[in-house]
Amino acid sequence: MIGSKDKVTIIGVGRLGSALIKALYKTHYTIAGLIDHNLPLAEQIAAFVDAEMFSDTIFDLKHAGIILISVPDDEIASVVSDLNKHFERTRFSKFVFHTSGVLTSDVFDPLRKYGVAGASFHPIQTFAGKVDDWKKFRDIYFGVEGDTTAIEKASQMIKDLKCYKVIIPKKFRSLYHLGCTIASNYMVSLMVPVVDLFEEMNFSEQETLKILFPLLSTTLSNLRSNGIEGALTGPISRGDIGTIKKHLEILSDKFPAYKSMYQLHGKILLELKSVSGKIYGEKHNDMRKLLMAKD
Numbered sequence: 170m171i172g173s174k175d176k177v178t179i180i181g182v183g184r185l186g187s188a189l190i191k192a193l194y195k196t197h198y199t200i201a202g203l204i205d206h207n208l209p210l211a212e213q214i215a216a217f218v219d220a221e222m223f224s225d226t227i228f229d230l231k232h233a234g235i236i237l238i239s240v241p242d243d244e245i246a247s248v249v250s251d252l253n254k255h256f257e258r259t260r261f262s263k264f265v266f267h268t269s270g271v272l273t274s275d276v277f278d279p280l281r282k283y284g285v286a287g288a289s290f291h292p293i294q295t296f297a298g299k300v301d302d303w304k305k306f307r308d309i310y311f312g313v314e315g316d317t318t319a320i321e322k323a324s325q326m327i328k329d330l331k332c333y334k335v336i337i338p339k340k341f342r343s344l345y346h347l348g349c350t351i352a353s354n355y356m357v358s359l360m361v362p363v364v365d366l367f368e369e370m371n372f373s374e375q376e377t378l379k380i381l382f383p384l385l386s387t388t389l390s391n392l393r394s395n396g397i398e399g400a401l402t403g404p405i406s407r408g409d410i411g412t413i414k415k416h417l418e419i420l421s422d423k424f425p426a427y428k429s430m431y432q433l434h435g436k437i438l439l440e441l442k443s444v445s446g447k448i449y450g451e452k453h454n455d456m457r458k459l460l461m462a463k464d
């Protein structure tokens with residue numbers, strides 16, 4: 170029932186923040202307020218979620234059961250400092266969460282003297298800033314860490330969103346975020362040389378991505394179904410030394426900046442059990458030499 174859950178205020182309505190607050194609204198949370206330096210954006214999102222207020226200053230905050238902080242990591246401590254000043258006058262929230270993947274709930278230490286429970290509340294998903302990005306909050310995981318009561322409250326929100334949680338202890342928070350970053354951001358960076366290669370054949374970036382999307386999509390599907398060992402295909406998995414030589418010749422000749430990247434990833438794949446188990450001895454050594462060779 171609308172209004173039966175905690176009121177939520179969010180600080181920061183960028184790509185992630187706007188999607189999250191919309192998703193919570195669609196899940197029948199009452200949105201108490203939105204705070205963002207970009208006041209026109211805050212007003213726009215506030216209209217979508219029927220927010221009770223919006224502002225460009227934290228000191229306009231009203232009572233809400235939960236405060237969500239969704240600003241860049243380097244700004245979170247400053248936001249907590251402002252909240253600390255606000256809490257000195259009015260204790261208006263029991264729970265404070267942030268959506269950072271790398272920071273822990275320790276950032277909320279200044280607020281704990283007010284009886285506030287804090288948690289890291291990081292959705293393992295990427296957001297492009299589209300109007301309907303809130304729909305991505307379905308069947309995804311949140312990396313959670315924090316005070317016991319805050320984790321319980323976060324768990325209920327995650328359940329309401331029809332998502333899942335995974336507890337990430339403080340000591341592993343940076344390691345966890347590094348893994349997420351490589352999985353998402355570096356998959357994008359790997360497409361940069363691919364687009365350059367296809368541009369050599371007069372394909373635009375848009376055309377290249379359209380052509381390769383089925384391949385990328387199936388590879389991800391295979392990873393999910395078969396794991397890393399079972400998903401690998403291509404010249405290294407087959408031991409096609411001639412093909413690897415041709416690839417390296419092209420890279421040396423026209424794309425030298427990408428050769429070391431090709432070799433690095435090739436060496437990683439060469440050590441997989443599904444490769445080393447069937448390609449060994451002299452052939453395995455020859456492949457290793459190719460992938461270690463300098464110009």
